[in-house]
Amino acid sequence: GDSVTQMEGPVTLSEEAFLTINCTYTATGYPSLFWYVQYPGEGLQLLLKATKADDKGSNKGFEATYRKETTSFHLEKGSVQVSDSAVYFCALSDLTGRRALTFGSGTRLQVQP
Amino acid sequence: EAEVAQSPRYKITEKSQAVAFWCDPISGHATLYWYRQILGQGPELLVQFQDESVVDDSQLPKDRFSAERLKGVDSTLKIQPAELGDSAMYLCASSLAWTGAGEQYFGPGTRLTVT
Numbered sequence: 001g002d003s004v005t006q007m008e009g010p011v012t013l014s015e016e017a018f019l020t021i022n023c024t025y026t027a028t029g030y031p032s033l034f035w036y037v038q039y040p041g042e043g044l045q046l047l048l049k050a051t052k053a054d055d056k057g058s059n060k061g062f063e064a065t066y067r068k069e070t071t072s073f074h075l076e077k078g079s080v081q082v083s084d085s086a087v088y089f090c091a092l093s094d095l096t097g098r099r100a101l102t103f104g105s106g107t108r109l110q111v112q113p
Numbered sequence: 114e115a116e117v118a119q120s121p122r123y124k125i126t127e128k129s130q131a132v133a134f135w136c137d138p139i140s141g142h143a144t145l146y147w148y149r150q151i152l153g154q155g156p157e158l159l160v161q162f163q164d165e166s167v168v169d170d171s172q173l174p175k176d177r178f179s180a181e182r183l184k185g186v187d188s189t190l191k192i193q194p195a196e197l198g199d200s201a202m203y204l205c206a207s208s209l210a211w212t213g214a215g216e217q218y219f220g221p222g223t224r225l226t227v228t
Binding site: 004032034036041042043044045046049089091093095099100101103104105106 | 117119144146148153154155156157158161169204206208215216217218219220221222224
């Protein structure tokens with residue numbers, strides 16, 4: 001079945017540091033890929049998405065590129081802020097199937113001033 | 114901006130009691146999902162509706178969990194009886210049916226604590 005693997009956290013960075021959170025996936029079809037962010041005590045917010053190979057999703061300074069050859073969708077940001085501290089989830093949706101999201105286990109990011 | 118509504122936000126119940134959660138999706142979203150998120154893990158699908166019909170409930174523990182979406186709009190998830198292992202965040206999400214990239218929009222969740 002489909003699966004998503006994320007790097008384990010927590011990831012601790014100083015403000016203005018460069019961020020990378022690794023995500024790889026396994027899927028039988030041609031999935032859409034997503035990054036969601038969850039702030040403490042809240043639901044998940046869609047951060048960015050990509051629907052086909054080589055697509056780059058971007059939002060709020062975050063970027064991720066759909067790499068079919070390496071089955072990866074790594075999240076990057078050039079300069080993190082304290083307000084970026086949250087848990088980040090990589091997810092996929094198989095558009096040929098039932099479309100429910102399959103999530104990774106999440107990566108906690110802590111940004112220190 | 115339209116949002117998914119859920120209530121209650123927090124629920125504390127004793128083991129063996131019944132508990133119910135409510136979700137109102139974004140207007141016009143035909144597909145509704147219930148996910149369970151155990152602390153420190155990613156959400157996992159419990160049940161998926163297309164309008165009022167169940168599309169997938171393969172991961173729903175049907176001996177104690179039930180879900181309905183009678184008029185194809187809002188939905189209720191029930192647990193009876195609750196067990197200690199049911200303590201988790203219950204998330205509702207909605208999406209436009211069979212269009213777009215498959216993105217889903219989540220509500221704030223209901224945090225359930227079973228004592």
